[in-house]
Amino acid sequence: MRIALLGAGTVGGGVIEIVDSRVPSLEVARILTLPGTYDDPRVTYDFADIVSDDSIECVVEAMGGLEPAHTFIMESLAAGKHVVTANKAVVAAFLPEFCAQAEESGVGFFIEATSGGGIPWIASIEKARRIDRIERISGILNGTSNYIVDRMAKDGAEFADVLAQAQALGYAEADPSADIDGIDVANKCIISSTVAFGTLCRRDIPVHGIRNLTKADLDTFAGLGYAVRLMARASRDDDGYAACVEPVLLPLASVEGNVPDNFNIATLVGTTVGPLKFYGQGAGALPTGNAMVQDLLDCAGGERPVYPTGETLSWKPGLLRADYVFRTAAALPADTPGTAVEVAPGYVSVGGLSATEAAALADALLAEDPATLMAAVADVD
Numbered sequence: 001m002r003i004a005l006l007g008a009g010t011v012g013g014g015v016i017e018i019v020d021s022r023v024p025s026l027e028v029a030r031i032l033t034l035p036g037t038y039d040d041p042r043v044t045y046d047f048a049d050i051v052s053d054d055s056i057e058c059v060v061e062a063m064g065g066l067e068p069a070h071t072f073i074m075e076s077l078a079a080g081k082h083v084v085t086a087n088k089a090v091v092a093a094f095l096p097e098f099c100a101q102a103e104e105s106g107v108g109f110f111i112e113a114t115s116g117g118g119i120p121w122i123a124s125i126e127k128a129r130r131i132d133r134i135e136r137i138s139g140i141l142n143g144t145s146n147y148i149v150d151r152m153a154k155d156g157a158e159f160a161d162v163l164a165q166a167q168a169l170g171y172a173e174a175d176p177s178a179d180i181d182g183i184d185v186a187n188k189c190i191i192s193s194t195v196a197f198g199t200l201c202r203r204d205i206p207v208h209g210i211r212n213l214t215k216a217d218l219d220t221f222a223g224l225g226y227a228v229r230l231m232a233r234a235s236r237d238d239d240g241y242a243a244c245v246e247p248v249l250l251p252l253a254s255v256e257g258n259v260p261d262n263f264n265i266a267t268l269v270g271t272t273v274g275p276l277k278f279y280g281q282g283a284g285a286l287p288t289g290n291a292m293v294q295d296l297l298d299c300a301g302g303e304r305p306v307y308p309t310g311e312t313l314s315w316k317p318g319l320l321r322a323d324y325v326f327r328t329a330a331a332l333p334a335d336t337p338g339t340a341v342e343v344a345p346g347y348v349s350v351g352g353l354s355a356t357e358a359a360a361l362a363d364a365l366l367a368e369d370p371a372t373l374m375a376a377v378a379d380v381d
Contacts, residue, residue, distance in 0.1 A: 186245045
């Protein structure tokens with residue numbers, strides 16, 4: 001199968017390396033890049049060279065961002081070409097549109113590499129759903145944020161110092177907002193929840209990141225018996241679901257609380273299989289490239305994924321409840337739900353909040369004290 005690659009950066013370069021060296025049944029025929037960024041005779045600077053080439057059966061989108069990725073994916077599908085993508089932002093934003101065009105054109109749209117890097121996460125969800133109703137999913141789905149928290153804990157370092165180290169190593173971008181504010185995890189949570197629960201997940205789920213995390217926070221939480229990780233969480237019942245992204249306090253001995261460096265872990269809970277955990281590299285050239293090549297082989301073998309494109313479950317934020325710890329210099333509002341208890345100087349626990357209520361409370365506290373930190377005390381499957 002002849003393929004064209006959109007983007008030859010970290011992930012695109014991984015696809016090229018794997019296909020060229022290990023998969024003779026696939027051929028990278030064209031590579032779309034910006035001028036001067038990649039030296040290869042297959043390079044083109046004009047997308048029309050790809051979309052008009054009838055010999056190219058599949059387009060591999062590894063550009064990232066919303067545009068021109070959205071336009072190029074739609075034009076590729078409309079031209080009767082299969083599409084494989086690792087772009088979680090564009091999939092979270094436009095999945096129904098992509099699926100509708102793929103169905104109309106009779107081609108496949110593949111998204112394994114959007115969530116969990118080299119971990120076969122989406123495929124495992126789909127396989128579990130053949131038998132089980134998936135009740136819950138959760139996970140550490142961003143290697144950059146996990147690297148920062150893990151190195152802070154192990155090295156006794158401050159957030160800014162470890163972030164700079166992550167940027168130097170190439171784990172974090174110059175603007176790290178997507179990673180440390182939970183935006184990247186939110187896109188993966190939306191996609192994962194959509195596939196797991198069989199309903200199109202709303203995009204405005206509660207999201208809070210780790211930007212305000214300090215070494216003193218980690219020391220305090222460790223004294224209370226907890227590690228901290230930025231996690232996606234989602235749950236469903238018979239007719240509803242809820243999802244969120246937030247810092248989570250985990251028992252020091254838990255698997256999730258000990259995930260090192262830039263690794264990821266994802267968990268699903270099925271009605272008969274119970275909890276299943278998937279651990280591995282959540283990003284990087286070869287792990288993510290591996291996931292994309294797996295999709296390419298599935299495509300060549302005739303598989304055509306079908307993803308949910310409609311809202312079959314209602315939004316029920318009460319399905320995600322936990323005690324939340326807030327570190328803040330602001331006073332809790334008088335109408336704060338639940339019972340507030342000081343668990344350490346400057347740290348107050350508020351019991352039984354939904355993730356939506358906790359996010360709203362955190363936003364109110366942040367307005368008064370921009371250094372406020374929120375973390376959920378969550379059960380671990």
